[in-house]
Amino acid sequence: MKKQITLMASALTLISAATFAQDIHPSEVPSVVANNFRKEFPKASDIEWELDGDNYNVDFEIGWGTDHEIWYDAAGNMLKHEEEISKGDLPNQVTSKINSDFKDLRIDGAKKITEGSQVTYKVELENFTEEWKVIFSATGEVLHKIND
Template identity: 80%
Template sequence: MKTQITLISTALTLICIATFAQDIHPSEVPSIVVNNFKKEFPRASDIEWELDGNNYKVDFEIGWGTDHETWYDTAGNMLKHEEEIPKSNLPNEVIFKINSDFKDLRIDGSKKITQGTEVTYQVELENLIEEWKVIFSSTGEVLHKIED
């Protein structure tokens, strides 16, 4: 329950902050943040920085269009990383839960979200009538779902 409340609170905070995020030039990003980003993602391309509240958000791609979003604090610590992944990279437990609880829906997109040591998966599920964004734990537990 604490994880769900934390996850929901974090999601709402990011949504509110994202409303006020603004694009910035790479020269406006502290060097510690840029250096840590380059160490972590040396093959990043199509890099775009935003000031997101007091944190720095970077949108980028790796390889042939794999989208990533990462947030850093002013000290250069990575706060969160979101990576688009193919459904074949979802844990078996998540696939099992989708097949049992959402069997009338198909996977339209998925992301792996790492925040500290916690890994969750956001999956967009849809059919002709409905669309859902569902956040799963790595063990397949539904942490949050919202009709899209």
């Protein structure tokens, strides 16, 4: 019985380790991925790499703290880009939808998310009693919302 518990604990540890991204040294990033990143974002600073399954994830800043997060496949293709933006950078349709459907909440943070040719916006909305994370299309349609 003790052996079974030990095996089960070991298996769960391996599964959980494989499920989460792991920090990696920049030298462990394939050159095609690193070169594509440097070419696209030459002014990036505070760069941190992770291995996320078969993909490479990089967190970095540009300028005075504009956070970015990008996922690349092993061939160096950009899969997803999340960029922190100001509320003034949200499309008018998104702002209008927030003002009509979430009028009691204020914008606490916003990100522009690009996956291929699709652009969405993740907006954190809050007041004193509630917090929401809402994904909007570029046309202001609510695609997903979570009460945090």
